[in-house]
Amino acid sequence: MPDIPRPPVTDWSTDFDHTHPDYAARAPEIWDELREQCPVAHTDRFGGAWFPTRHEDISTIAKDTENFTSRDVVVKDVRGDVPAPMGYAPPITSDPPFHKIARGVLLEFFAPKAIAAWEGVARETCRELIAEIKERLAEDPGAVADAATEYAQHIPVRIIADMLGLPREDGDRFRVFIHRVLSEPGQNTVEFEDSLEYYLDEKIAERRQNLGDDLISYLCQADVDGMPLQDEHVRGTIALLIIAGIDTTWSGIGASLWHLAQHPEQRRRWTDDPEVRPFALEEFLRFYAPVTMARLVAKDVEIGGCPMKPEDWTLLSFPAANRDPEAFDDAGSFIIDRQRNRHTAFGLGIHRCVGSNLARLEMKVGIEEWMEAFPDFALNDPDSVTWSTGQVRGPRTLPVVFPS
Numbered sequence: 001m002p003d004i005p006r007p008p009v010t011d012w013s014t015d016f017d018h019t020h021p022d023y024a025a026r027a028p029e030i031w032d033e034l035r036e037q038c039p040v041a042h043t044d045r046f047g048g049a050w051f052p053t054r055h056e057d058i059s060t061i062a063k064d065t066e067n068f069t070s071r072d073v074v075v076k077d078v079r080g081d082v083p084a085p086m087g088y089a090p091p092i093t094s095d096p097p098f099h100k101i102a103r104g105v106l107l108e109f110f111a112p113k114a115i116a117a118w119e120g121v122a123r124e125t126c127r128e129l130i131a132e133i134k135e136r137l138a139e140d141p142g143a144v145a146d147a148a149t150e151y152a153q154h155i156p157v158r159i160i161a162d163m164l165g166l167p168r169e170d171g172d173r174f175r176v177f178i179h180r181v182l183s184e185p186g187q188n189t190v191e192f193e194d195s196l197e198y199y200l201d202e203k204i205a206e207r208r209q210n211l212g213d214d215l216i217s218y219l220c221q222a223d224v225d226g227m228p229l230q231d232e233h234v235r236g237t238i239a240l241l242i243i244a245g246i247d248t249t250w251s252g253i254g255a256s257l258w259h260l261a262q263h264p265e266q267r268r269r270w271t272d273d274p275e276v277r278p279f280a281l282e283e284f285l286r287f288y289a290p291v292t293m294a295r296l297v298a299k300d301v302e303i304g305g306c307p308m309k310p311e312d313w314t315l316l317s318f319p320a321a322n323r324d325p326e327a328f329d330d331a332g333s334f335i336i337d338r339q340r341n342r343h344t345a346f347g348l349g350i351h352r353c354v355g356s357n358l359a360r361l362e363m364k365v366g367i368e369e370w371m372e373a374f375p376d377f378a379l380n381d382p383d384s385v386t387w388s389t390g391q392v393r394g395p396r397t398l399p400v401v402f403p404s
């Protein structure tokens with residue numbers, strides 16, 4: 001679906017627009033320039049928004065739930081109107097004290113041991129996708145494969161569908177729902193019958209009639225102090241898992257493969273030295289952190305010398321924090337065996353990613369299976385790689401070739 005054209009940005013420090021295609025292409029350069037220049041950029045777009053670029057400021061905001069609310073976390077012209085403390089997608093849109101309850105409901109399902117049990121499904125999923133690519137290449141040797149659209153994008157969709165007990169074939173619908181929320185926030189109104197809410201209401205009603213051992217059934221039976229979760233809570237949390245769990249990991253796997261496609265020496269290191277792989281994974285997460293979150297200012301507050309007013313947005317660019325030279329040695333270099341790496345890819349403070357064990361598993365398996373099948377690959381044409389716009393950043397088309 002076509003993206004709505006955005007007016008050009010002439011000065012990123014006073015008129016930034018993270019939904020502009022120019023931002024997608026050169027975001028890391030823009031963060032570095034702004035960090036030197038401001039370091040907190042501002043725009044009148046979206047009804048007023050701030051963009052801190054230093055690790056210290058981003059960390060301060062992420063940990064300050066008094067002056068900043070998570071009532072809405074995706075920047076757009078309108079502000080979300082579902083009031084705190086729950087918000088429309090708990091726990092990410094919840095504030096304390098309700099946040100702890102909404103997060104607590106999910107912890108058991110996403111705990112390390114529970115997630116480790118999904119490794120077999122993850123590997124099987126990756127192998128199926130690779131087999132399809134290989135089959136196509138066998139018929140047309142030398143053809144181009146798209147590591148994003150034929151591989152990375154399907155991995156998290158299929159796994160979260162299995163976890164939720166939803167048909168894998170609904171994956172295309174999930175991607176349409178997600179695109180509306182993350183890449184075109186507030187730009188599209190759709191008939192209720194075409195909305196994620198409608199889709200989920202139907203699935204939840206079906207599940208209540210016929211409970212299973214999937215995550216929707218689990219949420220339908222969860223309780224808080226003996227009271228079942230409200231329907232809006234169950235629906236909002238499932239919507240969050242679909243939105244938070246798919247583009248993010250797809251971006252993480254895609255960016256890692258984009259990097260490896262361009263660095264044959266690091267591909268060799270990765271293949272020859274399995275001990276480097278856990279370090280490489282964390283460095284992919286630091287260097288190509290996909291997720292920028294947002295907060296609404298709740299009370300007058302000053303950050304980095306900037307006076308923030310209630311209902312202003314502030315973006316939390318965890319990716320920019322990860323490239324701050326005050327927080328990381330040689331922050332602008334990808335160091336495959338970086339030892340000290342307290343990156344912020346999964347956020348900071350009470351909203352730190354609940355799905356981080358799953359995200360790491362999918363990235364690890366996604367990269368391992370690809371590298372096992374295709375130890376040698378290169379970008380077909382660097383200019384034909386496209387990147388997403390908005391708050392989740394990663395390659396959306398990634399055409400690669402395989403030297404014979």
Ligand code: HEM
Nearest residue numbers: 091092244245248249252291293346347351353354355359
């Ligand atoms: C590489 C992949 C991923 C990255 C980089 C990522 C990043 C993040 C970040 C930065 C936050 C903090 C949001 C904030 O401060 O407002 C977050 C929260 C969250 N993520 Fe992830 N995420 C990823 C994958 C996943 C997956 C696979 C799931 C589950 C299916 C998931 C579920 C969540 C949930 C439920 C929250 C809200 C936690 C809370 O509010 O307490 N994420 N994620």
